[in-house]
Amino acid sequence: MTEQHPSTEAKITFYGAGSMAEAILRGLVQSKLAAPSHITVMNRQNEQRLLELHQQYGVIPAASETQKQAALHDADIIILGMKPKDAAQAITALAPILRPTQLIISVIAGLSISTIQQLLGSDQPVIRTMPNTSSTIGLGATGISFSSSVDDSQRSLALSMFNSIGLSAIVEEPLIEAVNGISGSGPAYIYYMMEAMINAGIELGLTAEAARTLTVQTVKGAAEMVLTTGENPADLRRKVTSPNGTTQAALETLDSNGFQQGINKAIIRCAERAREMGEAIRAEAFK
Incomplete structure (x- = not known):
């Protein structure tokens, strides 16, 4: 990974492929901060949506269970973007797959770092964010908070990612809800x-x-x-x-x-x- 493009070589898996995931991945691809070949998208069951993202941005779809497991295991960064009602079950299922150094980035409204770590049963590095859909055109505004287990290189990597799609502001985690109210929505x-x-x-x-x-x-x-x-x-x-x-x-x-x-x-x-x-x-x- 180079200093100019610190996330270029990172393997990124989007767990959830909704509008916010698309906004972020589009920003990453268009800014050339991450190559499409290093980005995998997966969701619970909508394979057509994955194919659409593949056709539009060149990212890799993971539709089968085997592909999903491999994408999650091999990723350097897993971005949680599933629907809130599916979050607990999906995060719990991640626990046996993860390596201790894999970075988890959540864009799920309301979901705290402590809840994510409890669901995983470990002190996994977790970053909680609240971006908005203007990220799609590189004019996003993102609030970002870090767990204590996130190291300096992971902080830098995450900030580079979200700054590539707009501006980011580091805030204490209890203030993420305020970010949601101001810029998220x-x-x-x-x-x-x-x-x-x-x-x-x-x-x-x-x-x-x-x-x-x-x-x-x-x-x-x-x-x-x-x-x-x-x-x-x-x-x-x-x-x-x-x-x-x-x-x-x-x-x-x-x-x-x-x-x-x-x-x-x-x-x-x-x-x-x-x-x-x-x-x-x-x-x-x-x-």
């Missing part, structure tokens, strides 16, 4: 707002195409303004809000409809739901 909030903006534009007489184009550029431009200027969003908002002007009228309407409170409650509820999902997995596994 965050794109959906923005898409929802964009839907509303487009629909309002159409109601006001714009064509659907014009409303969409203007909305997309507005959201992109606002994000770039924050990045380029380094200013606080609140300060930028005040700069474009003239007293008794159109923007002030719009913001007052948002406030009267509980806009900020709604966003705050949504993010808090998202974090709570992540914790609930993790507790449910743990309760089911150790009942």
Whole structure:
């Protein structure tokens, strides 16, 4: 493995082949941080999905039980991306297959490092992450926490992986749920707002195409303004809000409809739901 591309030679197995797994593997392949021939994908039973990923990205599908066992045994990194309801059984089944040095990376919402290690029955190196689907285009935001058994090279490797598909922030594990609320589910909030903006534009007489184009550029431009200027969003908002002007009228309407409170409650509820999902997995596994 080279310093520039520390994960190029690592064998990576995705255990679960949903949208988040695809976002990550696509980022890895497109950034050339990992060769498709070093990436294996597997899931519980949807072989067609594996073939689709093979055709699109060149990664290796593991459909048969023999192929799955080999992929898990030979991997340097196993990325857990199965559905939460399948997690406990799948992780428990990993225990007899794993070597002590294999790195486990979880993208399963709510599932704690301690629960994973208890299911494995060992102090396996585990990294818990919360990426988002913008990773697909290299603009992801990922929160990341490490178990004490993760060594420096594994830390560097994981950070390289997730930085190749966007930005990563190291946080204490209890704060991963907050990351889920802010950035893990965050794109959906923005898409929802964009839907509303487009629909309002159409109601006001714009064509659907014009409303969409203007909305997309507005959201992109606002994000770039924050990045380029380094200013606080609140300060930028005040700069474009003239007293008794159109923007002030719009913001007052948002406030009267509980806009900020709604966003705050949504993010808090998202974090709570992540914790609930993790507790449910743990309760089911150790009942």
